[in-house]
Amino acid sequence: MKEEDKIRKKIGAENPFRVPDGYFDNLTSEVMSRLPEREKNAIAQREPTRWERMRPWLYMAAMFIGAALIIRVASSDRTPAADSVVADETEAQMEYINMAVENSMMDDYSLYVFLADSDAE
Template sequence: METKINKLKEIDKTENPFKVPENYFAQFNEEIMNRLPEKEIVAPEPVSLWDRAKPWVYLAAMFVGLYITINFLMKAPGNDNLAENQVATQQTLSGLPGNTDNYWSTVQITEEEFYQYLEEQLIEDSYFDYMYHQYYLN
């Protein structure tokens, strides 16, 4: 064991024991490239028309499927004759008195009665007080 320690003491500590061959890093890239195997250059395959159109066809098929599914789910049972039901509804509405095409209600009041009603609602609900910051004593 002492002989190994003595041999370590004999090593000169001022000199670096590791040495790199001359021009090693200057030629490093060339040496690595020379050792690599040659790679064949493969020409890219042409993309067919179907491969280009495939995503668009799938997208269109998805939307058609979604449309059919929604129509199937929205169809209520017993509403097979939807057009007949719409015609019957139109006939029922047209039988009401007066022209109901432009009104949301069949109640007929004058403009003065309508404004009177609005004013009463404003006073009863105290909206008038909020709008004009005035308070009435009833």
């Protein structure tokens, strides 16, 4: 037999805690009557300054500017200027070689033989 069943046999399944009849009917009104009266206008409300009124708008604008900068930096092309110069030079050389090959009137086999002979030397 489980320990839980032993406890239930010994004590029983009924709830030992009781509340007097009608206790919760007037509970709210009794608690409210025991509270002290609230003083009205205990603290004088002052007019917020211009800075206090503009501060949330400035913070929001700064947040959007920061988010835009982060997106711009994250999505920018990270190629340094020196790499682009090297790429331009390589592209120009390849273009020159392609034009020279096309103008030489050589077919693929003749070009292969020429390159193989020049590598052998």
